[in-house]
Amino acid sequence: MRRDSSLRASPFPCQPQTPCYTWWQWAEGHMADFFISYTYTDLEWARWVDFVLREAGYDTVIQEYDFRGNFITEMDKAVDECDYTLALLSPKYRASVNCQREWSAALAADPDKPQGKLLPLRVVEMEVTGLLGPIIWHDLATAPNDRDAERRLFEAIKGKVRPSTRPAFPGRGRNIPAFPGGRPAISNLGPRNPHFVGRVQLLERLDRQLKEGAVALTALAGLGGIISNLGPRNPHFVGRVQLLERLDRQLKEGAVALTALAGLGGIGKSQTAQHYAHSRTGLEIVWWLRAERLETMLGDLAELARRLGVAPEGHDLQQRARAALDELARRDSWLLVYDNAEDEDSVRDWLPQGGGAVIITSRESHWGRIPLLEVDKLARAESVELLLDLSGDTDTAAAAALAHDLDDLPLALEQAAAFAKVAGWTLARYGEEFTQAHARLLQQGKPVDYPATVATTWDISVRRVEEHNPAAAQLLTLCAFLAADDIPLDLLRPAAHRLPSPLAEVLADPVDTAQAVAELARQSLVKAKHGMLSLHRLVQLVQRNRLSEDECRDWTARAFSAVYLVYEFKENDLTTWEAAGLLLPHAEAVAGRAETAEVEWRATSWLLDKAGECLIKDGLYERAIDLRRRALSLAETKLPADDPPVATLLNNLAIAHYHAEQWAEALPLLRRALAIYEAQYGPDRHEVAATLGNLAMVYLKLGDLPEAHKLTEQALTIGEAHFGLDHPTVAVRLGNFANSLDDMGKPAEAEPLQRRALEILIAHFGEVHPLVAGSRHNLAMTLTDLGRLEEAREMMGKALSIRQTLLAADHPLTILARGLLAEIDARIARRGGASS
Template identity: 40%
Template structure:
């Protein structure tokens, strides 16, 4: 005979295994389904064998256990054998707060709720001993690890404790109900490939509001004991997804974590997944398979889950379709969430709402906030539904959803108009991680009613709490989340004129906090840019979809593009630059100075990409606009002259470039003063041209003055200082002073690696320069790895046809030829 049979429901498997482990560790024998039932056996007969062969039944009590069907006969059989509890046949162990009813209510249970691992273990064994012998007390020390336990099975983590890496932005939903079958199917399918190199990802798909995200979230919480790493990624916007993948380098403490080059971080993270074990990666709200395909790990012993409204996942994932809740699940949820125990009323409300989880949640929240029972809510719902249906069917979601939210909107309008205004603004932002500072720092950009609430900390908190009470937002730390379906309903109910007004306000909000007065190469602003990027993309996209041509949109797109360009994300940056240019040309006119700024930035990007032919006419057009609008000696004209001269120099036309550089320097010194950072840029550029012409003696003092200004105004570790160091070192190398040049090259490399990352194109330039100097010194053994690392960077970042790539390639081939010739 075994000592115990562990009775539990699937949702509490982690707890059951932990309890079983502690009991076996204390030298008890037991039967537990997870360890002792095998494929091919008859489940009912196995349960019968377990119940008859075990002296006692340990019931793992939780709301899931009490609502499950198959656990009832298990504890009932033990209760029938010992109705008075004299022989302790039934030993309930409570692992989650729940309300006991009927016969179970009379049995004293072992309460583990709220205890940590060590305390729960001690208390469990102490209470078990008391129940069985009434003599055995708590042991003085923890029992030694039993030699009979197989070392092949690791001790389960304490249920409720998180994996070492837990990047999940949502708390567990205490009202999650049902979905047992799809959770079981999901676990079975994922576990089927556990020993394979790659486990096929699972795509959960269904219409908006069906509960896809909640299913993935519940799965993560239920099975967290099975993983050492669980990471949740917002996959709705590709640019945001790339940033979230890169951020994992910090979570995994990878060597590349401080790299500023995003692609290098992503590569490192994917390599980590490819070699690691026991991880779960969740891509939430994927629009298309191609958007996540580059980020699905190849290799490794982990699992991938995707949630999406699309059913088209063959080839990348095994799709699992999510339907509406079963009626019994809907009824159970409504009764639990609302606190109303009227089963018939809950059934009627569930039927009216079509068993859609998000609509059920909103209805229950409304009932709780308004102190309504099911019949009263249903009466209001029916009346409101008839009025809404007269306006036509909503485009992207069931009309039951629109009806449920319309009721909440009307109630909010009566209670707190500012709450409606806040929700309207949130509807145009990205759904997750909306910073509260967007509103608290907005000042007079907010609608008057909301501005007044934000200015009063207590009223502001009450406004947020009201929206949360009606299940319209979720608050976490210093940000809020708003379900994308709530956002869609909110936008769709806005009249066209109001829509345009709110869309414009939303752009202004993000514009006000997105870094704009700092150098895009200043990496200190990059975290803020990355955090605000999804909201900037969202508000500008909504404005574009509605045909709004806003100068604020162009400004925000320009700033986002500057950030993306600094990260070498050229394709995304170019798209935003072109959109900003198109808006300003239409709204401000083709000859406006703002258009010149857009042209300069786009041309600079094209030059970075090596497309000099496309960049030149943009630079020339920007110069003509500023000369006509601002005058011949304006500082902006100096910028245009400098940019155009740089392009001409890159094309090899030094004669045409020199007078432009000299004119730009003259204007700058006259208008900005001799020690302004922009003067350093002009000096550096003119010195570079003189060096290219062979006028080294004239160039050196210009380089040294530029370096001195840069160190003084930007600090000694700024990337622009690295540029000045590189240039001065190059001149010294040309003069033959190799010993003086080498420490400057090395310092430049150190600055750029720290500030920009190991795989930034500027680092490749540093490597190429240092390699060339070492080659001139005859140190051929250390040169080849530098050239190869530089070539790898520029090949990946700039492409094989970029001039920088071709330069490094030629340098490497020349070196290899010399090495071969030397041998």
């Protein structure tokens, strides 16, 4: 039986903020050597000190580059976790309340030292009085040149060493009082309508059906009696008669009620599918799925499960999506539309069975055995009808001329008519402007094809946005460098200051942001829903193509900085999971662009590695390997081969290979990482211990039990000396040491160690946590080896319950626990049969 000997990541360097001054900082109890405390008027001094120290090989933390969230929280963390605080003394510094908090906290941080962790550096000539007066300070202000200033700086820090023991954790969190009135209602209902009248009998019947029926689900006949999330029917839809007839025939008469609509982006695939869905009669369920990304497709399936009343309890998206498909398999008279699917592989595993019908829309034209209908441009008469209908113009000749210029592309026709109507232009005037814009586009060397035509239409729209709301135009450009769907502007708000003005000021304010989004939406450039912003990929392409090479590089760096600054994922901190999941596609997008543009290489390496960690949590190991391999490659091209950050990335790539059960690939990476750490730090550092523990787990999988046992014991010994006996890192290593004992045939010795590890983890994280699930899993294996199957079943059941709460139903660890639980049940059954 397989146990869960999951590798634990070694401390990963904290994120750098700019390519000039940034470096790596370590996570476990030691953030950096020096926290530089300064007021903004002394920023140039702070940058100089930061650069000089980093150039000399020290780790530093500075507000400008490293503070990522709440200032007070970041300040407290920096003072607490950095070895020393360098206070840059000036009159403005003395007058600053925040600076006073920083130096006073540093002064009190280490009671065994006369001036705690505080090292004052005078950067402006002034008299140092008050509480700072008696403290030894060093003078940079009177240094005649930078060399002398460097000499004075290094004299100030000379002989300073890190504390020999880890600082105590300041607390275990707040105790939040219980709600005094019991559990409050959870609702997103708007206010009660004070003017509602009548409907007494209808309300009584509705209440009775919901309370007494076998299923609390009722459809109101006035809504058509179907379950649907279709948007409103497009009153301006024209033509497509033959295409709709062929689609209907294939779905009703074919051996498989499944058809893909394929064609160029903006050609009208989605509008055709929506019109068909509205026109088809006799259906009980009509459901639209945003299939461009797996997350949105599963989210829409999960919402269908909720509407059908079959959504399982818990927070697992894939489990809820699968419940919807299972329910559809038991029904007929339904239609699902998978809109904007990338390819067959992206939807194959999420297609329903049963007596319904499926339409897939996609730009992809190769769909294997799935019947395919090609969607072409509109006929000229249909284009003219659409332009006249949308614009309100009556000039048929101008509409025909414009339709010719736009090549009958539905998206371009709709854009042009919408702009003409809003601007108060005739179609003839629009045609004149289009001719001028198109000529300019040709002069820039762009081909006269579909992207160019759409680019010209959007260029006019963007110029109008630039006139009315320059920040909205900048927002559109920012979005062009992110993933196309579900851009969470609220999550990007803390990074607003990293963006150019006026976007920085607008994004910092929710109301101003909403106005900018509305301006873009009015021009049909974006779609906003539930706080998320989405735009077509062609809009992104066109917007990027509008920029010069230098501008494109600048916006690549800005978009990267915005995502990088707010992206935070910690496997052991469940509060980071949701936001990291929403930002994950954008992190991958900006990191990929940053790689291509060769900007922010250190930060790009960090973001790729961190996104890989999130993918490991989701069980997407091959994608994690790809990202972490790229992260390592970036570092190896810039850093010496024996640099500790390279070792960290080697370790983390090995972890991804380990989860993918590629143990032979993980082994040389870990050996190389260990050699670097031991050469740089000696044998007793916690980085060395983490790598030893990871190596041990690989040896365990490769069958070298004596070596695995030896290394787990070494890792545990170093961990206990570094962290103490009750630290969760020690608990993980204790559990792995117990695993090695169990695998060597000593389950009786392993059991008490497993239980001790579990106690530490529950005390630190609570019951619902992935590490607790892993510890229960391993203890269940040990109990199984001891023949105590009922206890093992209970323990594995709890591990499975945690994983079903936190992870997807088809996550490898969930599947593993489910399979092992079934195997334990089978053993219990066999033992009972043998006894009887």
